Amino acid sequence: MTILIKNANEVITLKDHVQGPRTKEQMRDIAIVENGSVLIEDNRIVAVGAFEQLVVDFPDFIKNAELVDAAGKVVMPGLVDCHTHLVHGGTREQEFNMRLNGSTYMEIMNAGGGIHATTKRTRETSFEQLYKKTMQHLDVFLKHGVTTVEAKSGYGLDWETEKKQLEVAKKLQETHSVDVVSTFMGAHAVPRDYKGHEDDFVELVIQEMLPKVAELELAEFNDVFCEKGVFTPEQSRRILEAGKARGLTPKIHADEIEPYKGAELAAEVGAISAEHLLVASDEGIQQMAEAGTIAVLLPGTAFFLRAPFARGRLMIDEGVPVAISTDFNPGSSPTMSLPFIMNLACMHMGMTLEEVLTATTINAAYAINRGAQIGSLEADKQADVILLDVANYKQLQYFYGMNHTNTVIKNGRIVVQNGILLEQEH
Ligand SMILES: N=CN[C@@H](CCC(=O)O)C(=O)O
Numbered sequence: 001m002t003i004l005i006k007n008a009n010e011v012i013t014l015k016d017h018v019q020g021p022r023t024k025e026q027m028r029d030i031a032i033v034e035n036g037s038v039l040i041e042d043n044r045i046v047a048v049g050a051f052e053q054l055v056v057d058f059p060d061f062i063k064n065a066e067l068v069d070a071a072g073k074v075v076m077p078g079l080v081d082c083h084t085h086l087v088h089g090g091t092r093e094q095e096f097n098m099r100l101n102g103s104t105y106m107e108i109m110n111a112g113g114g115i116h117a118t119t120k121r122t123r124e125t126s127f128e129q130l131y132k133k134t135m136q137h138l139d140v141f142l143k144h145g146v147t148t149v150e151a152k153s154g155y156g157l158d159w160e161t162e163k164k165q166l167e168v169a170k171k172l173q174e175t176h177s178v179d180v181v182s183t184f185m186g187a188h189a190v191p192r193d194y195k196g197h198e199d200d201f202v203e204l205v206i207q208e209m210l211p212k213v214a215e216l217e218l219a220e221f222n223d224v225f226c227e228k229g230v231f232t233p234e235q236s237r238r239i240l241e242a243g244k245a246r247g248l249t250p251k252i253h254a255d256e257i258e259p260y261k262g263a264e265l266a267a268e269v270g271a272i273s274a275e276h277l278l279v280a281s282d283e284g285i286q287q288m289a290e291a292g293t294i295a296v297l298l299p300g301t302a303f304f305l306r307a308p309f310a311r312g313r314l315m316i317d318e319g320v321p322v323a324i325s326t327d328f329n330p331g332s333s334p335t336m337s338l339p340f341i342m343n344l345a346c347m348h349m350g351m352t353l354e355e356v357l358t359a360t361t362i363n364a365a366y367a368i369n370r371g372a373q374i375g376s377l378e379a380d381k382q383a384d385v386i387l388l389d390v391a392n393y394k395q396l397q398y399f400y401g402m403n404h405t406n407t408v409i410k411n412g413r414i415v416v417q418n419g420i421l422l423e424q425e426h
């Protein structure tokens with residue numbers, strides 16, 4: 001099938017001039033084509049540019065193309081949400097209410113709530129129920145213009161449930177329009193019954209879970225919650241190195257609640273990304289810049305936990321490639337709206353309108369090792385394209401707290417039209 005998107009007020013191409021995630025002023029270069037067109041054949045982008053030029057270059061394609069009129073709209077690459085805890089049982093609105101009444105996130109977790117509460121619910125939820133629940137979440141992501149989602153396990157903390165989460169993600173990757181990229185996060189918390197002998201759980205992750213994840217090809221990445229009271233930097237290092245030895249690329253939840261030299265560890269072990277970084281040190285930021293570690297910033301978590309926001313402005317100025325993401329999870333960030341998160345990044349982390357577009361497309365794609373396939377509108381890339389009901393990209397954040405997604409083309413197929421999700425094959 002051939003599709004021609006025509007008459008767009010602006011096509012934000014984010015064309016790749018550099019190979020790899022963008023840094024500093026590169027993050028502001030979003031490469032706009034005014035009154036632009038995008039030509040798609042099957043699941044690939046053929047060309048992006050002025051209609052008059054495409055007619056000359058591709059007359060045969062254009063003759064047969066289905067026309068999508070983007071007059072009055074902005075066209076850009078599908079959004080990439082590169083950090084979520086997508087597959088989980090239950091919800092935790094009761095804890096939200098407790099936090100509003102004065103309890104802290106870590107107090108609730110240490111009392112058996114938090115990640116432990118969701119672990120219990122996820123263990124109790126059947127594969128089928130989890131699959132259905134997660135499918136509905138993916139539908140919401142898609143309606144908000146998100147075409148690729150990273151999904152972490154970590155609400156099992158035993159092999160059976162970790163495997164169940166990863167298999168739900170794998171099945172959805174096969175059946176749902178949204179692409180799902182899996183991360184193993186067996187080290188998301190120390191299970192309550194390992195209290196006092198935490199190292200035994202670290203060994204369980206390293207000796208038993210990681211080898212099976214690799215053998216069954218259930219994940220590409222290996223993540224750990226490096227935080228005071230959860231996993232120490234030393235335990236985190238062992239888990240990440242063990243994953244590397246099995247072919248899993250390291251990621252790390254770092255310096256979220258207390259400074260713990262997580263950013264430094266990310267740079268040292270060659271992690272593709274370090275996530276959160278609310279309280280990352282100056283040295284840690286410097287080391288990430290030198291190592292090229294992507295900072296995946298999650299302003300929704302700071303907002304929802306009423307914590308200080310990560311120093312996004314400083315990180316960009318220091319040369320760290322920055323991506324932003326929802327961190328969708330039932331405790332610290334229960335939102336599926338990446339556009340809302342983009343607004344928080346502008347308002348609370350000092351990021352510009354152009355930088356947040358880069359951070360949720362090409363840089364987010366690189367954070368999950370997909371930079372060569374998605375994240376920009378260029379010939380030969382996967383045809384993941386969204387049409388937004390705004391006159392220019394500045395209106396995206398100006399008209400805040402709204403979903404502007406009109407049309408989503410995923411892998412060359414129209415899956416959302418006039419804001420409505422078209423029938424999916426599940
Ligand atoms: N910080 C650790 N993990 C999640 C929260 C998980 C939860 O509260 O259920 C996060 O990234 O914010």
Ligand SMILES: [Zn+2]
Nearest residue numbers: 083085253327
């Ligand atoms: Zn997370």
